[in-house]
Amino acid sequence: MIEPSLALYGDAYARVDAHIQDLLDVTGVRYGLLVDRKGFVLSHKEALWAPRPPALDSVATLVASNAAATAALANMLGEHTFSEQIHQGENGTLYVESVGDQALLTLIFDASVPLGKVKVYARKTVVQLAAILDELKDIPEIQLGGDFSAGATALLDDLLG
Template sequence: MIEPSIALYGEAFNRVSALLDELLQKAHVRYAMLVDRKGFVLAHREALWAAKPPALDSIATLIAGNAAATSALAKLLGERRFNELVHQGERVGLYVEEVATEALLVVIFDETAPIGRVKLMRKKASRKSPNFSRRSDRSRCPIQPRR
Protein backbone atom coordinates (compact mmCIF):
# COMPACT_ATOMS: atom_id res chain seq x y z
CA MET A 1 0.00 0.00 0.00
CA ILE A 2 1.31 3.42 -0.91
CA GLU A 3 1.34 5.90 1.97
CA PRO A 4 1.94 9.65 2.07
CA SER A 5 5.61 10.57 2.34
CA ILE A 6 4.91 13.22 4.97
CA ALA A 7 3.26 13.02 8.37
CA LEU A 8 1.40 16.21 9.20
CA TYR A 9 -0.63 16.24 12.40
CA GLY A 10 -1.29 18.12 15.63
CA GLU A 11 0.19 21.58 15.91
CA ALA A 12 1.94 21.26 12.54
CA PHE A 13 -1.37 20.51 10.84
CA ASN A 14 -3.01 23.46 12.61
CA ARG A 15 -0.25 25.86 11.50
CA VAL A 16 -0.41 24.67 7.90
CA SER A 17 -4.21 24.95 7.95
CA ALA A 18 -3.93 28.51 9.29
CA LEU A 19 -1.57 29.43 6.46
CA LEU A 20 -3.94 27.96 3.89
CA ASP A 21 -6.83 29.90 5.46
CA GLU A 22 -4.80 33.10 5.30
CA LEU A 23 -4.07 32.52 1.61
CA LEU A 24 -7.78 32.03 0.93
CA GLN A 25 -8.73 35.23 2.71
CA LYS A 26 -5.98 37.58 1.59
CA ALA A 27 -5.38 36.36 -1.96
CA HIS A 28 -9.07 35.64 -2.64
CA VAL A 29 -8.37 32.21 -4.13
CA ARG A 30 -10.83 29.32 -4.45
CA TYR A 31 -8.80 26.44 -3.02
CA ALA A 32 -5.43 25.99 -1.34
CA MET A 33 -3.84 22.69 -0.46
CA LEU A 34 -0.63 21.02 0.54
CA VAL A 35 0.20 17.81 -1.31
CA ASP A 36 3.14 15.47 -1.14
CA ARG A 37 5.15 14.36 -4.15
CA LYS A 38 3.29 11.05 -4.27
CA GLY A 39 0.02 12.88 -4.88
CA PHE A 40 -1.58 12.70 -1.43
CA VAL A 41 -3.56 15.68 -0.11
CA LEU A 42 -2.07 16.54 3.30
CA ALA A 43 -4.25 19.57 4.07
CA HIS A 44 -6.73 21.64 2.10
CA ARG A 45 -9.04 24.59 2.46
CA GLU A 46 -11.70 26.03 0.21
CA ALA A 47 -13.28 29.46 0.10
CA LEU A 48 -16.88 29.62 1.31
CA TRP A 49 -17.90 31.30 -1.93
CA ALA A 50 -16.15 28.77 -4.18
CA ALA A 51 -18.15 26.31 -6.22
CA LYS A 52 -18.07 22.64 -5.28
CA PRO A 53 -14.40 21.67 -5.50
CA PRO A 54 -13.16 19.35 -8.19
CA ALA A 55 -11.83 15.95 -7.12
CA LEU A 56 -8.89 17.17 -5.04
CA ASP A 57 -7.29 13.73 -4.86
CA SER A 58 -7.21 13.57 -8.67
CA ILE A 59 -5.76 17.08 -8.86
CA ALA A 60 -3.11 16.19 -6.26
CA THR A 61 -2.07 13.08 -8.18
CA LEU A 62 -1.78 15.02 -11.44
CA ILE A 63 0.11 17.86 -9.69
CA ALA A 64 2.62 15.35 -8.32
CA GLY A 65 3.15 13.89 -11.79
CA ASN A 66 3.48 17.36 -13.28
CA ALA A 67 6.00 18.33 -10.58
CA ALA A 68 8.07 15.23 -11.34
CA ALA A 69 8.08 16.06 -15.05
CA THR A 70 8.96 19.70 -14.35
CA SER A 71 11.81 18.59 -12.09
CA ALA A 72 13.18 16.39 -14.88
CA LEU A 73 12.93 19.31 -17.33
CA ALA A 74 14.83 21.57 -14.93
CA LYS A 75 17.64 19.04 -14.66
CA LEU A 76 17.81 18.66 -18.45
CA LEU A 77 18.17 22.43 -18.69
CA GLY A 78 20.93 22.56 -16.07
CA GLU A 79 18.81 23.82 -13.16
CA ARG A 80 18.52 22.16 -9.76
CA ARG A 81 14.79 22.77 -9.85
CA PHE A 82 12.08 25.18 -10.91
CA ASN A 83 10.58 26.61 -7.73
CA GLU A 84 7.11 27.30 -9.05
CA LEU A 85 4.74 26.34 -11.79
CA VAL A 86 1.82 28.36 -13.13
CA HIS A 87 -0.99 27.25 -15.44
CA GLN A 88 -3.46 29.94 -16.40
CA GLY A 89 -6.59 29.55 -18.51
CA GLU A 90 -9.35 31.99 -19.37
CA ARG A 91 -11.21 31.58 -16.07
CA VAL A 92 -9.08 29.46 -13.75
CA GLY A 93 -5.41 29.38 -12.81
CA LEU A 94 -3.22 26.98 -10.91
CA TYR A 95 -0.12 27.93 -8.92
CA VAL A 96 2.22 25.25 -7.58
CA GLU A 97 5.28 25.90 -5.45
CA GLU A 98 7.74 23.57 -3.79
CA VAL A 99 7.58 24.44 -0.10
CA ALA A 100 9.58 21.55 1.36
CA THR A 101 11.57 18.68 -0.09
CA GLU A 102 8.49 16.49 -0.21
CA ALA A 103 5.66 19.05 -0.20
CA LEU A 104 3.96 21.23 -2.79
CA LEU A 105 1.65 24.15 -2.17
CA VAL A 106 -1.21 24.19 -4.69
CA VAL A 107 -3.45 27.23 -5.15
CA ILE A 108 -6.43 27.27 -7.49
CA PHE A 109 -7.70 30.75 -8.33
CA ASP A 110 -10.02 32.48 -10.77
CA GLU A 111 -9.80 35.64 -12.86
CA THR A 112 -10.57 37.83 -9.83
CA ALA A 113 -7.28 36.85 -8.15
CA PRO A 114 -4.29 37.92 -10.27
CA ILE A 115 -1.26 35.62 -10.03
CA GLY A 116 0.85 38.49 -8.68
CA ARG A 117 -1.44 38.82 -5.67
CA VAL A 118 -1.38 35.04 -5.11
CA LYS A 119 2.44 35.04 -5.05
CA LEU A 120 2.64 38.13 -2.84
CA MET A 121 0.17 36.81 -0.28
CA ARG A 122 1.95 33.46 -0.22
CA LYS A 123 5.25 35.18 0.56
CA LYS A 124 3.69 37.39 3.24
CA ALA A 125 1.99 34.43 4.88
CA SER A 126 5.20 32.40 4.90
CA ARG A 127 7.04 35.21 6.69
CA LYS A 128 4.53 35.00 9.53
CA SER A 129 4.42 31.23 9.48
CA PRO A 130 7.79 29.73 8.55
CA ASN A 131 6.20 26.27 8.18
CA PHE A 132 6.46 26.47 4.43
CA SER A 133 9.98 27.81 4.22
CA ARG A 134 12.65 25.54 2.85
CA ARG A 135 14.97 25.24 5.81
CA SER A 136 18.14 23.43 6.61
CA ASP A 137 17.03 23.25 10.25
CA ARG A 138 14.77 20.22 9.81
CA SER A 139 14.11 19.91 13.54
CA ARG A 140 12.10 23.14 13.56
CA CYS A 141 10.17 22.53 10.34
CA PRO A 142 6.83 20.78 10.97
CA ILE A 143 6.76 19.24 7.50
CA GLN A 144 8.77 16.09 8.06
CA PRO A 145 9.23 12.99 5.90
CA ARG A 146 7.60 9.83 7.23
CA ARG A 147 9.88 7.27 8.76
Protein backbone atom coordinates in the same frame (compact mmCIF):
# COMPACT_ATOMS: atom_id res chain seq x y z
CA MET B 1 0.73 0.23 -0.57
CA ILE B 2 1.92 3.78 -1.16
CA GLU B 3 1.56 6.06 1.84
CA PRO B 4 2.01 9.80 2.28
CA SER B 5 5.61 10.86 2.78
CA LEU B 6 4.61 13.17 5.64
CA ALA B 7 2.47 12.65 8.71
CA LEU B 8 0.74 15.95 9.36
CA TYR B 9 -1.39 15.93 12.50
CA GLY B 10 -2.13 17.76 15.75
CA ASP B 11 -0.70 21.22 16.22
CA ALA B 12 1.32 21.09 13.01
CA TYR B 13 -1.82 20.28 11.01
CA ALA B 14 -3.75 23.11 12.68
CA ARG B 15 -0.97 25.61 11.95
CA VAL B 16 -0.70 24.53 8.30
CA ASP B 17 -4.48 24.82 7.94
CA ALA B 18 -4.44 28.28 9.51
CA HIS B 19 -1.71 29.53 7.15
CA ILE B 20 -3.54 28.21 4.11
CA GLN B 21 -6.80 29.79 5.31
CA ASP B 22 -5.01 33.12 5.85
CA LEU B 23 -3.67 32.91 2.31
CA LEU B 24 -7.15 32.29 0.91
CA ASP B 25 -8.59 35.17 2.95
CA VAL B 26 -6.00 37.74 1.84
CA THR B 27 -5.81 36.77 -1.84
CA GLY B 28 -9.28 35.58 -2.84
CA VAL B 29 -8.01 32.17 -3.97
CA ARG B 30 -10.78 29.53 -4.13
CA TYR B 31 -8.89 26.42 -3.07
CA GLY B 32 -5.57 25.85 -1.32
CA LEU B 33 -3.95 22.46 -0.93
CA LEU B 34 -0.74 21.21 0.57
CA VAL B 35 0.23 18.14 -1.42
CA ASP B 36 3.15 15.82 -0.76
CA ARG B 37 5.44 14.80 -3.61
CA LYS B 38 3.71 11.42 -3.89
CA GLY B 39 0.37 13.08 -4.66
CA PHE B 40 -1.40 12.88 -1.30
CA VAL B 41 -3.44 15.79 0.03
CA LEU B 42 -1.95 16.72 3.39
CA SER B 43 -4.23 19.69 4.02
CA HIS B 44 -6.82 21.62 2.07
CA LYS B 45 -9.00 24.66 2.53
CA GLU B 46 -11.64 26.25 0.36
CA ALA B 47 -13.18 29.69 0.38
CA LEU B 48 -16.71 29.80 1.78
CA TRP B 49 -18.03 31.24 -1.47
CA ALA B 50 -16.19 28.77 -3.73
CA PRO B 51 -18.26 26.46 -5.91
CA ARG B 52 -18.02 22.72 -5.49
CA PRO B 53 -14.32 21.81 -5.61
CA PRO B 54 -12.78 19.53 -8.20
CA ALA B 55 -11.76 16.03 -7.09
CA LEU B 56 -8.91 17.08 -4.81
CA ASP B 57 -7.25 13.66 -4.76
CA SER B 58 -7.06 13.72 -8.54
CA VAL B 59 -5.74 17.28 -8.52
CA ALA B 60 -3.07 16.28 -5.98
CA THR B 61 -1.96 13.26 -7.99
CA LEU B 62 -1.73 15.23 -11.22
CA VAL B 63 0.08 18.15 -9.54
CA ALA B 64 2.68 15.80 -8.02
CA SER B 65 3.15 14.04 -11.35
CA ASN B 66 3.54 17.36 -13.13
CA ALA B 67 6.05 18.51 -10.51
CA ALA B 68 8.11 15.36 -11.06
CA ALA B 69 8.09 15.93 -14.83
CA THR B 70 8.99 19.59 -14.34
CA ALA B 71 11.88 18.60 -12.06
CA ALA B 72 13.20 16.33 -14.82
CA LEU B 73 12.95 19.21 -17.29
CA ALA B 74 14.78 21.52 -14.90
CA ASN B 75 17.54 18.95 -14.54
CA MET B 76 17.85 18.62 -18.32
CA LEU B 77 18.25 22.39 -18.57
CA GLY B 78 20.92 22.52 -15.87
CA GLU B 79 18.65 23.87 -13.15
CA HIS B 80 18.39 22.38 -9.69
CA THR B 81 14.63 22.88 -9.75
CA PHE B 82 11.83 25.08 -10.98
CA SER B 83 10.19 26.27 -7.77
CA GLU B 84 6.86 27.29 -9.26
CA GLN B 85 4.43 26.25 -11.96
CA ILE B 86 1.63 28.33 -13.41
CA HIS B 87 -1.16 27.00 -15.60
CA GLN B 88 -3.45 29.76 -16.83
CA GLY B 89 -6.68 29.24 -18.71
CA GLU B 90 -9.36 31.65 -19.85
CA ASN B 91 -11.27 31.46 -16.58
CA GLY B 92 -8.94 29.96 -14.04
CA THR B 93 -5.39 29.51 -12.88
CA LEU B 94 -3.53 26.73 -11.11
CA TYR B 95 -0.45 27.95 -9.21
CA VAL B 96 1.96 25.47 -7.62
CA GLU B 97 4.96 26.39 -5.52
CA SER B 98 7.45 24.03 -3.89
CA VAL B 99 7.53 23.87 -0.11
CA GLY B 100 11.08 22.65 0.21
CA ASP B 101 11.70 19.15 -1.10
CA GLN B 102 8.71 17.72 0.72
CA ALA B 103 5.50 19.31 -0.50
CA LEU B 104 3.71 21.52 -3.00
CA LEU B 105 1.44 24.43 -2.20
CA THR B 106 -1.33 24.28 -4.81
CA LEU B 107 -3.71 27.18 -5.35
CA ILE B 108 -6.73 27.29 -7.65
CA PHE B 109 -8.34 30.63 -8.45
CA ASP B 110 -10.34 32.45 -11.08
CA ALA B 111 -9.40 35.25 -13.46
CA SER B 112 -10.55 37.96 -11.03
CA VAL B 113 -7.60 37.23 -8.72
CA PRO B 114 -4.32 38.93 -9.70
CA LEU B 115 -1.53 36.39 -10.19
CA GLY B 116 1.08 38.81 -8.83
CA LYS B 117 -0.81 39.13 -5.55
CA VAL B 118 -1.07 35.36 -5.25
CA LYS B 119 2.66 34.93 -5.88
CA VAL B 120 3.65 37.51 -3.25
CA TYR B 121 1.46 36.05 -0.52
CA ALA B 122 2.13 32.44 -1.52
CA ARG B 123 5.87 32.95 -1.10
CA LYS B 124 5.32 34.22 2.44
CA THR B 125 3.10 31.24 3.18
CA VAL B 126 5.63 28.80 1.72
CA VAL B 127 8.26 30.05 4.18
CA GLN B 128 5.84 29.48 7.08
CA LEU B 129 4.81 26.04 5.85
CA ALA B 130 8.42 24.98 5.23
CA ALA B 131 9.29 25.88 8.83
CA ILE B 132 6.45 23.68 10.12
CA LEU B 133 7.45 20.77 7.89
CA ASP B 134 11.08 21.12 8.98
CA GLU B 135 9.95 20.73 12.61
CA LEU B 136 8.37 17.40 11.69
CA LYS B 137 11.70 16.00 10.48
CA ASP B 138 12.93 15.88 14.09
CA ILE B 139 9.96 13.88 15.39
CA PRO B 140 10.81 10.18 15.62
CA GLU B 141 8.60 7.79 13.68
CA ILE B 142 6.10 5.89 15.80
CA GLN B 143 7.18 2.29 16.27
CA LEU B 144 4.42 -0.16 17.17
CA GLY B 145 5.67 -3.39 18.69
CA GLY B 146 4.32 -6.89 18.30
CA ASP B 147 2.40 -6.62 21.59
CA PHE B 148 0.42 -3.71 20.09
CA SER B 149 -0.64 -5.93 17.19
CA ALA B 150 -1.59 -8.77 19.53
CA GLY B 151 -3.54 -6.41 21.78
CA ALA B 152 -5.37 -4.82 18.85
CA THR B 153 -6.23 -8.24 17.46
CA ALA B 154 -7.59 -9.35 20.85
CA LEU B 155 -9.70 -6.20 21.15
CA LEU B 156 -11.12 -6.72 17.66
CA ASP B 157 -11.85 -10.38 18.42
CA ASP B 158 -13.71 -9.35 21.59
CA LEU B 159 -15.61 -6.62 19.77
CA LEU B 160 -16.56 -8.60 16.69
CA GLY B 161 -16.89 -11.98 18.31
